[in-house]
Amino acid sequence: MLVNYEVTESVAVLTMQQAPVNGLGLPLRKALREMLHKAFDDATIKGVVLTGGEKVFSAGADIEEFEAGLDGPNFADPYLGSLVDLVEAAGKPVVAAISGVCLGGGLELVLGCHYRVADSSARFGLPEVNLGILPGAGGTQRLPRLIGVEGALDLIVSGEMVDCERAVSLGLIDRVLVDEAEGTAVKKAVQLALEAASSGHWPRLRDVVIRMQANELSQLIEAKIATLRKPLPAALQCIDAVSWSVTLPFEEALGKEYAALRELMASAESQALRHAFFAERRAGKIQGISREVPVRAVTSVAVIGAGTMGSGIAMCCANAGMPVMLLDTSEEAVQRGLQGLAANYGAAIKRGRLTTEVADRRLRLISGSTDFSRIGSADLVIEAVYEDMAVKESVFRAIDSFAQPDAILASNTSTLDLDAIAGFTSRPQDVVGLHFFSPANLMRLLEVVRGAKTRDEVLASAMQFARKIGKVGVVAGVCDGFIGNRMFEEYLRQAYFLLDEGATPLQVDRALEDWGMAMGPLATMDLAGNDIGLAIRKRRKIEQPDRPYSAIPDLVAEMGRFGQKTGAGWYRYDPVTRKRQADPEIDSLVLEYGARNHIARREISDEEIVARCLFALANEGALILREGIAQRASDIDTVYLNGYGFPAHRGGPMFYADKIGLPNVLARIEGFQAGYMGELWQPASLLTELGETGQSFASV
Template sequence: MAVSRVRDGMCGHVQLNNPPINGIDRAVRRGLLEAVDWAEAEGLERVILSGAGRAFAAGVDAREFDLAPEPPHLSDVLDRIERSHVPWIAAIHGQALGGGAEIALACRYRIARPDATLGLPDVTLGMVPGAGGTQRLPRLSGIEVALDLIATGRVVSGVEAKRIGLVDALGDDPVAAAATLRAARLGLAVPVGKLNPGDAPPEVFEAARRTAARRMRGQVAPLRAIELIARSCTATLAQGLEAERATVLELRASDQGRALRHAFFAERSARAPGWLRAGPAPLRQVAVVGGGILAAGLAYALLNAGLGVTLLEADTEGVVRARANGEKFIEADLARGRIGAVDAASRRAGFSVSADYADAAGADLAIEAVGESMEERRQVFARLQSVLRPDAVLASTTARPDLNLIAAGLADPARLLGLHFCAAAPAPAPVAKLVEIIRGAASSDRTLATGFALAAALGKTPVLAGVCDGFIGNRILARCDDEADALLIEGSTPWDIDEAMVDFGYAMGPYERQDLAGLDIAHANRRRRDAGRDPARRCNPISDRMVAEGRLGRKTAVGWYRYPGGGGKVLDPLIEDLIREEAYFAKVARREFSADQIRRRLLLAMINEASEILAEGIAERAADIDLVTLLATGFPRWRGGLMHYADTLGAKAILAGIEDQAKAAGLDWRPSRVIEECAAKGLRFSDWRR
């Protein structure tokens, strides 16, 4: 049964039983409604509501997201629970999220484990709470708490929930605590819906709108949630619930709602592909080879995952530096309160640094992070295979397409894979949200499975990628940058291009991104691609000239923009002179481009490149490209990812746009066969299979 019930004297025990997370589907709603009738008919003193397994209830069942709502609706069920003359007590462990938190709000009393997690994260799915969350939480915890939690989707621990008044009590065994709660205390509890509505001055709501605009730029749901919370100040509960329900139905059918749900499900389904049947190698001890803060950051991420780490450095000086870098990470987390003294001691105990590779002989996995020198990397792997067990897995973090060359130098190339940690802005491994797991020509299933197991241990979203220059994310960005450079010489400016892409939803445009990473990095990548570049393709000289003149971006305080002291960026009129000069030398007649023309051209270029990535098998499915673009390239989440966005445009419209560009630009705009096939067969990109 989705909802079980047992009588114990004058107490009724009702349990949600819809594994794995007690998703609230129609059967659960119907079971709860029947439980209300049962408790009243039995004349019980109280009902204790709990969840089976690892959660109280983690929201609406995912399978019902895009289905038409069917009665009984959760809001009606919760109205019955709240109005019942038999008081219900929510005994919360694990997750109580979304509809699960709304169930708790409808109960008369709430007891949670300290490590439980509670929240109303509906706005992250492009929706608002739909069963009274925007109306009951302000009445229970106040307007400011409701704005903080609902308009941002923030989730809190049981301890914080008690502090802010979201739960009444804490207990290691909430069911036992609920059973022993004094009847007199329970009798004093007032149904949340009968509490006086909260109130707050206008500036509190305005501050919440500014926060939502900054944190969730371009998204509609947070602002609509704020409107509903404001309405709770003056509306009756029934009026507020009616407005909330209407808003839910509207947002559920919106493009943003569909896009954000797509992103959510893409992340939930990110795992090893079904054809990968082998189990991973055991992961207890990991060796990391490399110097500097990046290798230390990777080592610290592994320590945080509970793994033992040996960091291998080149010499004694490097060992001293690496120990200091590791200590910086530990001290920083201590200062922020992320770890305690016991955790810090555990990390120190699990971390060793050495210049002797033999000290890492017991490692189950060794990760090379030494930089971009091919010869240096080959030497590292030669030394590793001389000391490690034959079954130990080897990995390289290189962003270059050299994995197969490295593998060729190994006695067993099947034991090698790539691990490319990616973030939307330059960031160390602990911060990166995504890891591209690079499949070499010889990588075994066991080796790849180990990569996916490592990603899970680190809490990273994994995406399988094949070997090519830039893999998935960087290859798409490189194509974007190439087309942006073409727009520059044809008539645009860096700031016009950046502004057009920021208006689309990116946090920054391609030129501000290059300034942040360093123009010398982009320059090195272009030089590496020169050998494989079609001679007929355009190669823009402007970016190379920037590097030659020492304009490397933020690191030199001048790049595409100037960066004066005190932060911020300012436009540099000298850049326009440089662009016009190069256009004159290239005999290009410059013309103006609108923001829509800029956006269309860059997005079509990226979609075409992504389609080629699918065609070549570098990515297995369109959803994988969506994940990479969302988590590693800054594509706006509320648009669902690059290929989801392409599906909203339609393959026929995309093909027509690319063919228009091809008439003017030639080889840079040959349409991918994936686009041609989808257009011819009426397929969505999400349905295309290689």
């Protein structure tokens, strides 16, 4: 039974029971309609309580229905909007009793109710904009009537979730129950329904008239648009739709909202964002490992290396409520790491992201030491030291000596051979890669690297740990750079070769940023450190002496221009704002290099910059897929969306290539073979096969 129906004190209590999150797919919508009519048609029923139970109200629409298109079950009768209308128009009061998440269509259903009761576990939001659409069941019209236009714009355009306390301050709920027994929300909702029934009247949000001057509305809209870094169609449409709650009659606005939803669902941006959503879900599924594989509990962690990365990893664990031991070889390094952690938490308090109480509690979970024997109590030991194999060997031999027998041993290496590192221990089956991205406490991506001897239970445990600390875990195989950095090197190489031929650093970065990348490749290296790139290229020249690179980035690094940390790299940086400025010295260096090496400079279009850099990513991704380094193309997209600033509305490099069409990508790469460094453009065999047969990466 999808909706349980029972009567309490002449009130029908309808409890949604569609596990796990009461997704409002067609079956649940039909069941709700049936039970609502049953309650409305029964003369003995005075009111209705709608609830999702004690753990969750509803996480909203069944997003899988979206993939069936505009003629699919998402728009089938009863459409959610008509169900909300049915609730609102009822001749009996309907009260929502809310526990747990109440998102998207779930919140729109709540807005159709006449009263809202919630307990302190309730969480509210309209996240549709994150899927490239808008709330299409009346949310853009009822929410402004309940909490005001400004509050509605904030919630709908941001797509963010708010807790119960914030919901109360916004006026989203009528009564909040704090620290009361489970089930109390339903009991209070029953009382409220009876009170409303006896009074003979109850409010309907559609009847609320918003009175706002045109200039006031215009100012709110302009202010909201100004906060958007790169306005996408869905965000702009959400703003328009909320404005209709002021300027149009309710029914007319509902019709326009519905039409806008259908138009957005068919858009390229929404398709890409929905792909990103499902890709992230799929990434958690490990091919070849049974769900019955036992998982090791990780309740305490030791992190070796108290630098920026190690401290960030410690912060991730403490934020998840786990005690952490932060170790380094000197007391000075340990104290510097602990002080950095305290500063990070202090900054979060100043920005209003944490209370002092929460920050203090998390800080107390982190302790420091130089005594490596203290890792013996940790369930997981993470190495986060300098990217040098000799240093890794020393650390892992120490870990092997002191870690408890069933501990998971992890390396944060970004490029080195994990199997070689595992070989420094007597238990390579317990070694896994946990490649965090900097800053570790903020970046969502975690590459979980499966070594040749990594046990299934260790890999599954590492993925569970990723979820526990709020990361998006993606399984990768062992190779130089794993998924993300291996592909990024090809992206960078093309960026550098473009400088050889005629582009400037600013042109390369702006072309890719205008296309949607969060940061251009050269600005990214200034942030990461050009000295790091130089060290990698020096190692490459030893290991792969025939692998060609532009020498320009080496010249920049050898000038001591390591990037933001030295105040200058590819750009100069303001010491206070860190704002970048193009530097004539670098532009001259680029010109002189080309002249000295007799490279004919030419005008390069922004389109060519984007195509060369992005198709280099996709081509290397095809090699990674064929080699089994990545489980699926969508995993590669998840890596780039969460770790490399790839724009979500483009779906990821592999999805983007699929949308361009692999035959077209293949033809462009073959065209690049006739140009500068054309011998490097060797189409991956998988790309060639798929391109010639008209298939996609998604089909692999």
